Amino acid sequence: MSSARDDILGRLRQRIGREPAGAPAAHARVEQVIAASQAGPRPSYDGDLAARFIERAKALISTVDECAAPADVPARCAHWLTGQGLGRQVVVSPALAGLDWAASGLDARIGAAGGDDPVGVTGCFRAIAETGTLMLCSGAQSPAVNSLLPETHIAVVQREHIVADMEAAFAVARDAFERWPRAVNFVSGPSRTADIEQTIVLGAHGPYRVHLLIVG
Amino acid sequence: MEIRSMHFVSRVRQRLDDTELQRNLQRTRGRNAAARLASLSSLDDFDAVRERATEIRASVLRDLDVWLERFEAQATRRGATVLWARDGDEACRLVIDIARRHDVKTVVKAKSMVSEEAGLNAALEAAGIRPVETDLGEYILQINDNEPPSHIIMPVIHKSKEQVSELFARVHGTAAKTDIVELTREAREKLRPEFLGAEMGISGGNFLIAETGSVAIVTNEGNGRMCTTMPRVHVALTGIEKVIPTLDDLATLLRILPRSATGQAISNYVSLLTGPKHEGDADGPAHMYFVLVDGGRADLIGGDFEPMLRCIRCGACMNHCPVYQTIGGHSYGWVYPGPMGSVLTPLYQGLEKAKDLPQAATLCNQCGVVCPVSIPLPDLMRKLREKQVDAGLRPWSERLSMRLWAWVAQRPKLYARGVRLAVRYLRWLADGRDRIQAMGVAPGWTAERDFPAPAAQSFRDQYAARRRAGR
Numbered sequence: 001m002s003s004a005r006d007d008i009l010g011r012l013r014q015r016i017g018r019e020p021a022g023a024p025a026a027h028a029r030v031e032q033v034i035a036a037s038q039a040g041p042r043p044s045y046d047g048d049l050a051a052r053f054i055e056r057a058k059a060l061i062s063t064v065d066e067c068a069a070p071a072d073v074p075a076r077c078a079h080w081l082t083g084q085g086l087g088r089q090v091v092v093s094p095a096l097a098g099l100d101w102a103a104s105g106l107d108a109r110i111g112a113a114g115g116d117d118p119v120g121v122t123g124c125f126r127a128i129a130e131t132g133t134l135m136l137c138s139g140a141q142s143p144a145v146n147s148l149l150p151e152t153h154i155a156v157v158q159r160e161h162i163v164a165d166m167e168a169a170f171a172v173a174r175d176a177f178e179r180w181p182r183a184v185n186f187v188s189g190p191s192r193t194a195d196i197e198q199t200i201v202l203g204a205h206g207p208y209r210v211h212l213l214i215v216g
Numbered sequence: 217m218e219i220r221s222m223h224f225v226s227r228v229r230q231r232l233d234d235t236e237l238q239r240n241l242q243r244t245r246g247r248n249a250a251a252r253l254a255s256l257s258s259l260d261d262f263d264a265v266r267e268r269a270t271e272i273r274a275s276v277l278r279d280l281d282v283w284l285e286r287f288e289a290q291a292t293r294r295g296a297t298v299l300w301a302r303d304g305d306e307a308c309r310l311v312i313d314i315a316r317r318h319d320v321k322t323v324v325k326a327k328s329m330v331s332e333e334a335g336l337n338a339a340l341e342a343a344g345i346r347p348v349e350t351d352l353g354e355y356i357l358q359i360n361d362n363e364p365p366s367h368i369i370m371p372v373i374h375k376s377k378e379q380v381s382e383l384f385a386r387v388h389g390t391a392a393k394t395d396i397v398e399l400t401r402e403a404r405e406k407l408r409p410e411f412l413g414a415e416m417g418i419s420g421g422n423f424l425i426a427e428t429g430s431v432a433i434v435t436n437e438g439n440g441r442m443c444t445t446m447p448r449v450h451v452a453l454t455g456i457e458k459v460i461p462t463l464d465d466l467a468t469l470l471r472i473l474p475r476s477a478t479g480q481a482i483s484n485y486v487s488l489l490t491g492p493k494h495e496g497d498a499d500g501p502a503h504m505y506f507v508l509v510d511g512g513r514a515d516l517i518g519g520d521f522e523p524m525l526r527c528i529r530c531g532a533c534m535n536h537c538p539v540y541q542t543i544g545g546h547s548y549g550w551v552y553p554g555p556m557g558s559v560l561t562p563l564y565q566g567l568e569k570a571k572d573l574p575q576a577a578t579l580c581n582q583c584g585v586v587c588p589v590s591i592p593l594p595d596l597m598r599k600l601r602e603k604q605v606d607a608g609l610r611p612w613s614e615r616l617s618m619r620l621w622a623w624v625a626q627r628p629k630l631y632a633r634g635v636r637l638a639v640r641y642l643r644w645l646a647d648g649r650d651r652i653q654a655m656g657v658a659p660g661w662t663a664e665r666d667f668p669a670p671a672a673q674s675f676r677d678q679y680a681a682r683r684r685a686g687r
């Protein structure tokens with residue numbers, strides 16, 4: 001009995017009318033399409049990408065704060081959390097371990113979030129102005145759970161990392177990663193559902209709030 | 217899932233008489249259609265994006281064998297295992313094998329339409345493995361005795377919050393809540409321990425990306441992320457037609473999928489998952505599998521119905537279908553409702569098992585107009601009708617009357633006389649009004665609507681009279 005794989009591919013080849021002799025050319029064509037990958041039609045933006053990103057992020061019900069330098073990040077986070085009454089306990093992605101969290105008065109643990117961590121702080125690989133979306137790439141320095149399990153997610157976004165669209169972000173990622181990350185998560189505001197009577201409710205399974213801190 | 221499309225007409229009758237269902241359908245009718253329309257303006261040129269999206273999907277289908285091989289090679293290179301299933305049963309067997317190999321007792325599931333096609337939950341349960349649906353809507357259906365979904369992206373669109381409240385109180389043993397926020401919170405708290413405890417996560421896949429060997433999963437709730445991050449095994453279960461070439465193509469398709477579905481410019485979470493966790497990663501599954509299911513898809517390649525395989529499961533066609541909006545999704549009797557279901561169900565399950573579905577449309581082409589990958593749904597339904605006729609699957613009364621009509625239509629004199637008689641009869645029925653409320657010889661016609669009264673003279677008579685008058 002032939003394997004399911006051979007059976008399915010065999011039937012496809014038969015229906016497509018692929019002769020064995022034609023296969024190499026088809027493979028070459030496919031490789032060519034990938035190598036010459038091209039963006040489709042996309043909206044263009046004049047003006048400030050960061051301003052567009054912030055405007056879109058707010059429309060997705062993310063909150064936004066800004067600060068001048070990376071060194072200000074822990075204190076700004078502490079300030080916002082206090083203002084919201086969200087406590088002092090945070091779990092911080094290893095990528096941000098170099099900042100002085102202790103001095104901010106936060107009770108910070110560096111590492112991956114568990115089910116009970118109330119606040120997760122992450123960096124951000126790139127941010128997308130078209131939709132106000134974060135692009136988070138998982139890795140040893142950037143666990144995916146920190147933007148997922150806690151009820152509050154704070155993302156630190158470098159201003160120069162704000163790009164126009166997904167295509168631009170992918171172009172950077174193709175060059176940046178020797179090994180493609182296990183998980184690339186595009187995050188657009190707090191988790192939500194509209195399953196019951198199409199009424200939007202925040203905090204379905206992921207965070208209830210997403211706070212963006214733009215640096216630079 | 218067992219197919220029940222044979223009983224379409226009697227089901228429709230029940231649904232129309234179900235006042236609660238009608239009230240629930242009424243509540244949300246037209247909302248997604250309006251949201252979709254509003255969201256299109258944020259694209260400079262929607263038609264251009266739609267054209268490109270159509271071409272991306274069509275180009276893959278033309279070389280599907282080679283694209284699948286490319287995808288498989290990349291996915292394998294990045295540490296995933298790619299398995300193939302000829303049909304739903306084989307897919308269930310593969311998933312159960314994987315679960316046994318990794319000593320899995322509980323499976324958390326993100327939405328997967330292919331798993332519904334295959335009836336995976338029942339198969340898992342029979343094998344002693346506990347499946348837990350985690351999409352809020354799918355969860356509600358599962359705890360309601362495995363009720364089938366009524367919409368492909370809003371599975372409980374047919375339910376009111378009172379019905380959900382009553383269900384939760386009964387199944388969870390909690391006090392009844394009517395606030396949707398509280399109901400959502402209750403489900404979150406029930407499901408959180410399941411995510412943290414399950415050994416295996418099963419997801420569907422919106423797209424498979426040949427460039428990187430990844431699966432892309434689009435959700436709003438974050439349950440897709442949970443299912444593919446927390447358990448130590450991840451299985452992505454998808455149809456073989458889901459491949460797209462590149463990440464740039466993904467970006468294009470993501471411009472129209474959420475807009476067509478819910479009117480969002482982007483869904484909350486788009487996850488691109490590639491292989492198992494890397495050394496040093498703090499999270500992610502240690503094992504990743506793909507199960508690529510044929511289930512009738514390969515047979516559509518190269519034929520009249522190939523365009524149907526472009527479908528990206530956005531639900532726009534049902535959101536715009538006057539028939540779906542009136543009868544709800546359950547009447548269709550299988551996994552896929554609305555226009556796309558009326559085409560897919562007979563193709564995947566057999567024309568004889570879904571005789572009424574290709575007829576369950578007015579061919580108004582709302583669906584064809586909104587479909588983001590330009591699938592000519594009404595044309596495909598018409599082709600299915602032709603196939604039904606060829607296969608002799610229409611009732612004898614219809615076949616006889618068609619034959620009779622054809623015989624008369626080939627005899628112009630007889631035809632003209634017949635028309636004149638009919639006009640006189642209909643005008644007598646109309647009794648001076650422009651509508652007929654009770655059609656004497658065919659009362660079914662006017663049971664739910666009026667029949668317009670014809671003009672006093674047929675077109676042919678008017679034309680002949682004008683010719684005679686030299687105009």
Ligand code: SF4
Nearest residue numbers: 527528530531533587
């Ligand atoms: S047929 Fe078109 S409109 Fe309907 S679900 Fe598929 S892609 Fe969407």
